[in-house]
Amino acid sequence: LHARYVLNLLHETRKHLKQLPNISHVSTCYSEEVTVCGDLHGQLDDLFLIFYKNGLPSPSKSYVFNGDFVDRGKQSLEILIVLFTFLLIYPKEVHLNRGNHEDHMVNLRYGFTKEVMQKYKVHGKKILKMIQNVF
Numbered sequence: 001l002h003a004r005y006v007l008n009l010l011h012e013t014r015k016h017l018k019q020l021p022n023i024s025h026v027s028t029c030y031s032e033e034v035t036v037c038g039d040l041h042g043q044l045d046d047l048f049l050i051f052y053k054n055g056l057p058s059p060s061k062s063y064v065f066n067g068d069f070v071d072r073g074k075q076s077l078e079i080l081i082v083l084f085t086f087l088l089i090y091p092k093e094v095h096l097n098r099g100n101h102e103d104h105m106v107n108l109r110y111g112f113t114k115e116v117m118q119k120y121k122v123h124g125k126k127i128l129k130m131i132q133n134v135f
Contacts, residue, residue, distance in 0.1 A: 003123035010130040013084040038066035042073020057086045057094045067099020071110035102135040
């Protein structure tokens with residue numbers, strides 16, 4: 001995805017998240033299902049498998065993602081793009097909780113910073129700064 005679109009997505013995601021409270025309450029009932037996921041760690045295939053088995057987020061399919069979206073795997077940035085896009089499309093059905101890997105120092109140590117810089121050589125620093133702002 002072109003850097004301009006990534007930065008636009010990050011800007012819109014940050015704007016949306018700033019409007020939300022620090023704690024999200026997700027209620028369920030017998031007729032509604034909520035899928036809770038955690039620790040994707042840059043494994044895009046795992047996210048696709050979850051969507052394949054449980055369905056894509058939609059007004060009738062809620063998801064809670066419990067952090068650790070990035071680091072270790074090779075497609076952390078792609079996971080953020082997918083999750084942030086679904087968050088903006090379905091803001092009442094997609095919930096993102098920050099994990100300990102959504103931290104600048106952890107990203108330096110476990111590979112996310114390097115991934116972004118390799119994928120976006122010219123705009124990498126700007127994208128990383130915006131991602132840290134979103135985190």
